[in-house]
Amino acid sequence: MNDKFFDLKKEKQDKMINGAMQVFALKGYKLASTDDMVKVAGVSKGLWFHYFVNKAGLYTFIADYCVKYLNMELAVNLSADKDDYFDILYIVEETKASVAKIYPFVPLMIQAMEDEKDEEILEVTKSRITPYTEKVNEALERFSNENLREEVSREMLDMTVGYTLKGIREKAYSDGEFDSDKYLLAIREYFEMMKKIVYTRKADR
Amino acid sequence: MNDKFFDLKKEKQDKMINGAMQVFALKGYKLASTDDMVKVAGVSKGLWFHYFVNKAGLYTFIADYCVKYLNMELAVNLSADKDDYFDILYIVEETKASVAKIYPFVPLMIQAMEDEKDEEILEVTKSRITPYTEKVNEALERFSNENLREEVSREMLDMTVGYTLKGIREKAYSDGEFDSDKYLLAIREYFEMMKKIVYTRKADR
Amino acid sequence: MNDKFFDLKKEKQDKMINGAMQVFALKGYKLASTDDMVKVAGVSKGLWFHYFVNKAGLYTFIADYCVKYLNMELAVNLSADKDDYFDILYIVEETKASVAKIYPFVPLMIQAMEDEKDEEILEVTKSRITPYTEKVNEALERFSNENLREEVSREMLDMTVGYTLKGIREKAYSDGEFDSDKYLLAIREYFEMMKKIVYTRKADR
Amino acid sequence: MNDKFFDLKKEKQDKMINGAMQVFALKGYKLASTDDMVKVAGVSKGLWFHYFVNKAGLYTFIADYCVKYLNMELAVNLSADKDDYFDILYIVEETKASVAKIYPFVPLMIQAMEDEKDEEILEVTKSRITPYTEKVNEALERFSNENLREEVSREMLDMTVGYTLKGIREKAYSDGEFDSDKYLLAIREYFEMMKKIVYTRKADR
DNA sequence: AATGAATGAGCCTTCATTCAT
DNA sequence: CATGAATGAAGGCTCATTCAT
Numbered sequence: 121m122n123d124k125f126f127d128l129k130k131e132k133q134d135k136m137i138n139g140a141m142q143v144f145a146l147k148g149y150k151l152a153s154t155d156d157m158v159k160v161a162g163v164s165k166g167l168w169f170h171y172f173v174n175k176a177g178l179y180t181f182i183a184d185y186c187v188k189y190l191n192m193e194l195a196v197n198l199s200a201d202k203d204d205y206f207d208i209l210y211i212v213e214e215t216k217a218s219v220a221k222i223y224p225f226v227p228l229m230i231q232a233m234e235d236e237k238d239e240e241i242l243e244v245t246k247s248r249i250t251p252y253t254e255k256v257n258e259a260l261e262r263f264s265n266e267n268l269r270e271e272v273s274r275e276m277l278d279m280t281v282g283y284t285l286k287g288i289r290e291k292a293y294s295d296g297e298f299d300s301d302k303y304l305l306a307i308r309e310y311f312e313m314m315k316k317i318v319y320t321r322k323a324d325r
Numbered sequence: 326m327n328d329k330f331f332d333l334k335k336e337k338q339d340k341m342i343n344g345a346m347q348v349f350a351l352k353g354y355k356l357a358s359t360d361d362m363v364k365v366a367g368v369s370k371g372l373w374f375h376y377f378v379n380k381a382g383l384y385t386f387i388a389d390y391c392v393k394y395l396n397m398e399l400a401v402n403l404s405a406d407k408d409d410y411f412d413i414l415y416i417v418e419e420t421k422a423s424v425a426k427i428y429p430f431v432p433l434m435i436q437a438m439e440d441e442k443d444e445e446i447l448e449v450t451k452s453r454i455t456p457y458t459e460k461v462n463e464a465l466e467r468f469s470n471e472n473l474r475e476e477v478s479r480e481m482l483d484m485t486v487g488y489t490l491k492g493i494r495e496k497a498y499s500d501g502e503f504d505s506d507k508y509l510l511a512i513r514e515y516f517e518m519m520k521k522i523v524y525t526r527k528a529d530r
Numbered sequence: 531m532n533d534k535f536f537d538l539k540k541e542k543q544d545k546m547i548n549g550a551m552q553v554f555a556l557k558g559y560k561l562a563s564t565d566d567m568v569k570v571a572g573v574s575k576g577l578w579f580h581y582f583v584n585k586a587g588l589y590t591f592i593a594d595y596c597v598k599y600l601n602m603e604l605a606v607n608l609s610a611d612k613d614d615y616f617d618i619l620y621i622v623e624e625t626k627a628s629v630a631k632i633y634p635f636v637p638l639m640i641q642a643m644e645d646e647k648d649e650e651i652l653e654v655t656k657s658r659i660t661p662y663t664e665k666v667n668e669a670l671e672r673f674s675n676e677n678l679r680e681e682v683s684r685e686m687l688d689m690t691v692g693y694t695l696k697g698i699r700e701k702a703y704s705d706g707e708f709d710s711d712k713y714l715l716a717i718r719e720y721f722e723m724m725k726k727i728v729y730t731r732k733a734d735r
Numbered sequence: 736m737n738d739k740f741f742d743l744k745k746e747k748q749d750k751m752i753n754g755a756m757q758v759f760a761l762k763g764y765k766l767a768s769t770d771d772m773v774k775v776a777g778v779s780k781g782l783w784f785h786y787f788v789n790k791a792g793l794y795t796f797i798a799d800y801c802v803k804y805l806n807m808e809l810a811v812n813l814s815a816d817k818d819d820y821f822d823i824l825y826i827v828e829e830t831k832a833s834v835a836k837i838y839p840f841v842p843l844m845i846q847a848m849e850d851e852k853d854e855e856i857l858e859v860t861k862s863r864i865t866p867y868t869e870k871v872n873e874a875l876e877r878f879s880n881e882n883l884r885e886e887v888s889r890e891m892l893d894m895t896v897g898y899t900l901k902g903i904r905e906k907a908y909s910d911g912e913f914d915s916d917k918y919l920l921a922i923r924e925y926f927e928m929m930k931k932i933v934y935t936r937k938a939d940r
Numbered sequence: 941a942a943t944g945a946a947t948g949a950g951c952c953t954t955c956a957t958t959c960a961t
Numbered sequence: 962c963a964t965g966a967a968t969g970a971a972g973g974c975t976c977a978t979t980c981a982t
Contacts (some may be wrong), residue, residue, distance in 0.1 A: 128966085146442070151355055153951065164968045170954060171966095271521040280489045280515065287488030309481065316476040317522040332951090369943045374978065476962060538945085556852070561765055563972060574947045579974060681931040690899045690925065697898030719891065726886040727932040737964090769956060779964045784957065 121181050125171040125301040138223055140168070145228040146293075149179055149238040149245075175211050179241055183248040186229050190219055194255055206311040209281065212256055213307050217300040219318050224298045231289055272318045284310060326386050330376040340366050343371070345387050350433040351498075354443045354450075355383055365370055384446055388453040391434050396460055398424055403460070408467040411516040414486065417461055418512050422505040429503050436494055477523045491514060531591050535581040545571050548624040548633060550578070550592050555638040556703075559589055559648040559655075593658040596639050600629055613672040616721040619691065622666055623717050634708045641699055653693055673708055682728045694720060736796050740786040750776050751783070753838055755797050760843040761908075764794055764853045764860075794856055794882045798863040801844050806870055808834055813870070816879040822925040824896065827871055828922050832915040839913050846904055899925060 125133065139161025143152040152175075154165050172178035193215045202208050216227040230252065236245045265274045288310065292303040330338065344366025348357040357380075363370050377383035402420045407413050421432040435457065441450045470479045493515065497508040535543065549571025553562040562585075564575050582588035603625045612618050626637040640662065646655045675684045698720065702713040740748065754776025756766040767790075773780050787793035812830045816821050831842040845867065851860045880889045903925065907918040 124966085155951075156951085165952090165968055166954080171955095175952070198980070269522065271518055273518070276515060276518050279492065280485060283492030284485045284488045285493065287484065310485065313476055313478065313481050317474065333941095358975090364943095370945095370978090371943055371980085380977065425941075472951080534945085564974085565972075575973090576948070576975080577946055578925065579943075583974095585973070679932065681928055683928070686928050687927060689902065690895060693902030694895045694898045697894065697901065720895065723886055723888065723891050743962095768954095773965095780957090781959085781964055782968095784963080785963080790956065 121173060121177055122171045124322055132163075134222070136163055136168075137170075137182065137185060138225065139163065140178055141186065141223060141225040141229050144179060144182055145225040145232045149175075149233060149236055149241045152179075176241060176244070180244050180248075183228065183233055183244060186223070186233075187248050187252045189223070190216065190226060190230065191252055191255055193219055194252075198255070200257050200262075202259070203264070205260065205263040205267070205277070206315055207301050208256075208259045208263065209285070210307060212259075213285065214304060217304050220300055221300050225293075227289055227298065228293050229305075233284060267319055269318060269320055277318060281314070326378065326382055327376045333488065337368070339377075339427070341368055342387065342390060343430065344368065345383055346391065346428060346430040346434050349384060349387055350430040350437045353437060354380075354441055354446045357384075361456070381446055381449065383448050385453070387434065388438055388449060391428070391431050391438075392453050393455045394428065394456060395421065395424055395431060395435065399457075399460055403464050405466070405467070410465065410468040410472070410482070411520055413461075413464050413468065414490070415512060415516060417464075418490065419509060422509055425503050425505055432494055432508075433498050435490060472524055474523060474525050482523060486519070487506075531587055532581045534552055542573075543679065544574055544632070546578075546581075547592065547595060547668050548587055548635065549573065551596065551633060551635040551639050554589060554592055555635040556563055558642060559585075559646055559651045562589075572671065586651060586654070590654050590658075592639065593643055593654060596633070596636050597602075597658050597662045599633070600626065600636060601662055601665055603629055604662075608665070608669050610672075612669070615670065615673040615677075615687070618666075618669045618673065619695070620717060620721055622669075623695065624714060630708050630710055635703075637708065637713075638703050641696060653686070677729055679728060679730050687716045687728060691724070736788065736792055737786045747778070749837070751778055751786075752797065752800060753840065754778065755783075755793055756801065756838060756840040756844050759794060759797055760840040763847060764790075764851055764856045767794075791856055791859065795859045795863070797844065798848055798859060801838070801841050801848075802863050802867045804838065805831065805834055805841060805845065806867060809867075809870055813874050815877070817874070818879070820875065820878040820882070820892070821930055823871075823874050823878065824900070825922060825926060827874075828834045828900065829919060832919055835913050835915055842904055842913065842918075843908050845903060849901075882934055884933060884935055892933060896929070 125136075128136075139157050140152075142160055143156045147153075147156070154168060154175075157163070157168060158165055168178060172181055194212065197211050197215045198208070202211060213227075216230070219226045232248070233245045233249045236242065268274060268277065285307070288303065288306050291308070292298055330341075333341075344362050345357075347365055348361045352358075352361070359370050359373065360382075362368070363372060373383060377386055398420045399417065402416050403413070407416060418432075421435070424431045435454070438450045438454045441447065473479060473482065490512065493508065493511050497503055497511070535546075538546075549567050550562075552570055553566045557563075557566070564578060564585075567573070567578060568575055578588060584589055604622065607621050607625045608618070612621060623637075626640070630638045640659070643655045643659045646652065678684065678687065695717070698713065698716050702708055702716070740751075743751075747763065754772050755767075757775055758771045762768075762771070769780050769790075771782065772778070774827045776843060783793060787796055809827065810832045812826050813823070817826060828842075831845070845864070848860045848864045852855065879889065900922070903918065903921045907913055907921070
């Protein structure tokens with residue numbers, strides 16, 4: 121990319137970042153079109169290429185930006201003393217929701233990166249998503265499975281919680297705009313229920 | 326569409342149906358390409374258009390076919406005496422798995438229809454998926470929420486189970502082919518855990 | 531390229547070959563545009579890519595075709611008993627002129643390949659032109675420099691004759707169409723003069 | 736163009752003139768890009784258009800400048816007493832080589848103008864090159880064809896010498912920079928040979 | 941009926957040109 | 962005066978769709 125992008129007014133940078141992120145997050149790499157971005161960000165076709173060389177370069181930049189920004193925030197929020205499974209995950213989602221105040225499509229973009237199937241961009245996607253995944257998994261390791269009822273395997277818990285969060289996330293964007301509050305509320309309700317049914321009595325607060 | 330399609334040898338019909346369904350299910354409406362179908366079904370480009378007029382027509386036909394076939398099977402399997410939440414859902418998935426013996430991509434196609442975002446085909450998709458959703462919901466109404474622990478709301482259960490099944494389904498296709506047994510096993514394990522933690526003692530068998 | 535190109539009617543093959551060759555020969559690799567070829571050959575934009583993948587692939591095919599065709603003809607015409615400098619070169623040009631009956635832009639295309647400066651296609655160009663150059667040089671080796679007046683160095687003769695032929699060639703296309711007869715006449719006149727002034731009396735017939 | 740260009744420091748004027756001339760001479764009108772000129776001359780994109788309105792305007796100015804400057808020098812060097820064909824031509828090339836001390840691409844630019852094929856600029860090119868051609872032809876008229884061996888027609892001599900000079904010229908730029916000495920040496924050698932073989936004994940000095 | 945050659949609208953990308961600073 | 966960010970028309974290439982065989 122062309123580093124002069126960062127010399128632009130922050131406002132315009134963000135307009136472009138948000139525009140590209142929105143289109144990539146909603147449509148995926150292949151179906152994201154320059155014309156869409158022109159419409160969404162109100163910035164001409166040529167300018168995207170002036171700063172980002174080509175579509176793959178733009179995607180790479182956006183993917184990078186998302187993960188770096190999010191991980192930075194997570195580093196602050198995910199203090200080492202948190203050791204409850206759902207509390208940790210809630211902080212992660214809370215962080216995403218807070219990042220979404222400035223970059224509304226970050227939560228969906230992260231999702232889209234994990235789901236991306238286009239071979240042309242797969243390498244990029246996977247390499248950029250890993251640092252985020254690792255950061256979260258690292259934190260989750262602090263949780264002791266002994267707090268789980270014996271009927272509940274950690275593996276299955278990860279699975280169902282992962283898929284459910286993904287579902288809630290996509291639903292949060294279903295009307296076009298991301299409603300941060302609705303999103304966190306849905307998660308809180310879900311997590312509260314889960315705590316009650318998957319923890320041993322002792323762990324269930 | 327051109328009804329003469331049904332005069333073709335059943336074998337060829339199915340080769341075309343499966344080919345189109347595979348491509349639509351794996352790639353979605355917009356990214357599904359004529360060339361992909363030619364390769365997968367071994368049927369010439371022109372023939373698709375001869376029978377189905379255009380891409381939208383083909384998609385409509387496949388969507389229709391999926392739902393009708395599945396609902397037919399469900400009508401047989403979903404006997405009115407089943408009233409357990411997970412048993413009903415299991416039968417639904419079992420039915421899909423059995424349909425997949427003949428049309429391997431039906432489970433994923435149903436999923437793809439629910440996830441489809443392309444505006445050009447949205448109307449079609451939504452209208453075709455409804456009959457299936459309704460049939461399942463109808464059956465689920467026979468389940469009494471009183472069997473659920475009070476901490477568990479029916480709404481939240483529907484949500485998490487729905488999203489989790491979706492996840493398991495997509496994973497079952499992750500290596501390209503649908504593994505019916507692995508799919509049903511994963512669901513069974515998940516449902517067994519869920520039964521233990523969401524039912525009241527009484528309902529928990 | 532797609533070998534099915536050769537299944538087309540010879541007439542259409544030649545229309546496409548001539549069209550592409552004309553545009554490449556007159557404009558060079560970079561400035562040759564698909565639209566030009568559409569206009570000249572009356573064949574749609576997409577078809578070029580159907581058979582030749584991309585612009586570089588088309589250029590490679592045309593370059594190859596030119597040289598192979600020409601060398602084949604030269605193999606017949608350049609009998610091993612010819613040993614006069616200008617006679618050999620005349621046969622070479624005569625051969626080009628005869629090839630031009632079917633592919634009018636071969637002489638100019640060969641020239642264009644030698645002059646091509648676009649880096650993207652340089653490798654292709656140089657590798658394809660070499661076999662032709664070698665064939666001609668091989669034949670010219672049969673000429674003994676002892677036939678030249680001592681004031682005339684072989685090196686300088688090659689230079690001035692080479693540049694002059696190039697000039698005559700370009701002029702022959704200056705009005706759009708290649709006039710084979712005018713071309714050969716100009717060369718004959720030039721060669722006759724040269725023979726008289728560069729050969730020793732003995733060699734001068 | 737904007738005449739305030741001449742208010743710039745001579746140094747900057749020449750940087751721009753040389754930059755534009757280099758790019759036009761090496762690439763031709765169509766392939767000469769604004770970005771190339773920015774790189775070569777180190778002058779911003781906008782400034783070119785500020786002074787020269789558009790690409791055609793710039794080309795026109797450069798073409799004009801070349802010919803006027805060269806003709807001015809020729810007026811000084813081409814004294815009316817010179818009447819030998821090759822001496823006159825040598826003076827012309829010597830003049831170009833001397834102009835190249837300040838504007839290194841003038842010889843190639845003159846050449847490029849004669850070869851230019853882009854229709855958009857053809858009119859300009861032809862009209863600007865004429866004054867130069869005429870000046871040279873005028874001088875050459877002082878040469879009497881009676882000095883030529885009868886085998887040598889004046890027409891053919893003009894042709895072969897013209898094309899050969901063109902070839903030598905292009906070769907002189909083949910490594911990117913114009914080597915004035917090598918250029919003049921090559922011409923001298925060529926002319927010496929030619930004098931020996933095209934002049935009658937009497938004229939051959 | 942069946943094929944795949946042929947078409948052209950649409951998308952990515954380049955580049956002359958404009959314009960705010 | 963100078964800059965280079967910004968624009969949009971044009972060129973390469975893809976792909977749904979048409980059509981001659």
